[in-house]
Amino acid sequence: MDLDVLLLSRFQFALTIMFHYIFPPLTIGLGAALVVMETTYMVTKDPQYRAMAKFWTKIFAINFALGVATGIVMEFQFGTNWATYSRYVGDVFGSALAAEGIFAFFLESGFLAVLVFGWDRVSDRMHFFSTIMVAIGATFSAVWIVVANSWQQTPAGFHIVGEGLFARAEITDFWAMVFNPSSVHRLVHTLIGAYILGGFLLMSISAYYMLKDRHVAFGRKTFFLGLIFATVFSFAAPITGHYQAVTVSKTQPAKLAAFEGHYETGAGGTALTVAGIVDEDAGKVRYAIALPGMLSWLVYGDASKPVTGLDAFPENDRPPVAASFYTYHLMVGLGAFFALLCVVAWFFFWRRTLFTTRWLLWVFVFAVLGPMIANQVGWVAAEVGRQPWIVYGLLRTSDALSKAVRGGEVLFSIVLFTVIYLFLLFLWFSVLNQKIKHGPEDEMSEVDPKKRRWSWIDAAVLLSAPDGASLTGAKSPGGGSPAGDGRSSDQEVR
């Protein structure tokens, strides 16, 4: 049987990286959220926020473990499946990976131990410090891997040494490699994507508690924090996305053309296609809804200057258009949806009905899937749009494979990964489900109501929910003391 090693290896990479990438954005986003919760605790000394952080740490730990387990696969895979690529980029890519190991992974995994197991063993201050270190570590690991990826998109600070089989890229300028034209925008956009996910995850689970009338006080405060988080980053995302697209227009024009389904350069301004159906054979977008001149205006600030279309590139240098177009548009559409949803939530917050509008809470329960999908398809667009190159303009994906590996071996590993990942997915769902259903009861029940302190979060939540603590109309804490409020809102019906 003759198997296509290239196709199988690409499929395997897509499978393993997409499965892995479920987890890092969750840990980056939740890591930042944990820092916010513990900061609130350190500032207000209100033990509720310590309890909140404890509960979310459990969710964080599950995702972190899966992120680590699936992440090792990625490091192995460059060598196992893409040996020629590894030889080609090792000199450039390797130092970023080594920096990632030394600066990020040790930091993360070391302090994770204190974050998860250290609540009773170390002081509040040391725990707070460890949480910050884990969050920084998670961010650092994003830094180096995104730098390496960006170098593949927009290589800089290198020269080519050797010929034919032994040609490879070698660093000439380390900082030019690190700050290559696309790395900063890509990094910021990637992190923002993770923070949006973190915010929406907080809102999803706390909306669920509010709907089920459990842990309502916990749910409202968490939801409020999540909403602030999600709003800030949902509005930041399109700004960074815009700068990224402008960079792409300069560095990878074929990719931008594929994102936009822009086949013919033509004369005059280029329209921005909002939606449509790509017909690759005919080389056009059918049923297109387009804004005339808009793409030119976004890219050049000049609505009449044409943007380079796919017709400027030979057939074998063009990325697959349909896959790039749909994934890119899905990401953009979802991004707009997040911002809109946050605005709607603030509107209801202002109307003081955010926490009692059931349909909206249900929307938020499921809205967390949006950022998950957006993070995935955003990367699919970035990677598919780079094709047919693995290192843009230098090395083709088809030339990057391991020469020693046979199709049957790759098929074997794909089957293995599919089985393991299905099993992991099942475990992940079942344990998360169990943790969420169980809720923050144990943590919240430890909170001594006498030690509760008011903070602006309590004030804001109470202001926007005049009905008091629970959805079923349990009576408002009214003019009780802060401690009294703590008691009535924390110890709620199961």
Add this chain to the structure above:
Amino acid sequence: MDLNVLWFGLLGVLLSGYAILDGFDLGVGMLHLRARTDTERRVFMNSIGPLWDGNEVWLVTFGGALFAAFPHAYATAFSAFYVPFMVLLFALIFRAVSMEFRSKRTSPAWRRGFDTAFFASSALATFLFGVAVGNSMMGLPIGADMEFQGGLFDLLRPYGLLVGALAVTTFLMHGSIYLYLKTDGELQARIYGWMKRAFFAFLTAYAVVTIVTLFAIPHAVRNFTEFPWAWVVVILNALAIANIPRAIVQGRPLYAFVSSSCTIAALIFLFGMALFPNLIYSTLDPEWSLTIYNAASSQKTLGIMRTIAVMGMPFVLAYTIVIYWTFRGKVELGKFSY
């Protein structure tokens, strides 16, 4: 200093760090099914609970450093060991998952399943590490193009399997000493017996591997004529091995643990001596071997990485010490335990 030699040495340090640290938690995993009750099993898992993840990072960093410093060796070795490494990944994933998920539910079937998976994945991973080392000692059929010319069966030679057995016994010994340090009472008394038996198993495997190496792999010992000082390590290794049973009998398990850590470091050193200056020895023609020169990154990259390592290593050591200090002492099961 020659940067290529420096990075060969640093890779040795990373590999030793990995083998010493993850060695004991892999050992604990292999002993897991010998714990009788659910509480004992939780004690076992929690003895390594906060640490195993950081220990595995040494492997990840070793891989990253190999990729960065010697990309050709990384590419050739990883594509040559394709199937064993995929199985290794499978084992490492299952190990992580078993620890994380075992105690998340109370169902006996759920726990039993993960207990078995934890044991099997620890044993499989250890064995495969040994097989990989054994194969590197023997050399691989590498062509003039630096590519592996063999197939899966070239990796299943008896010597590789023998080194796999040495790895298993070494980590069993190392892990049982660690467990002895972390437990008390009746459980600790039982572990005392395991330690002794594991030591003799290790000693047997070590002797057999040494003899077979001397006879079957001549290129593995030729460096001793060029670098006679390396005999010092051989002697120190023998002393460290001899000190393990002595410290156990004297009731000083921490010394025994330090000695077994030194033994592991010495074994990695000998592995390095067997290879140097090769990274992957070609059995087809020694001229085609991947060496620390022809497989390396540019001098510039090796220099940048030296800076990164000099900056990063003090931090790594500092937090490793802080974490081990925070979680020192006997295992106590609490709310946050697995």
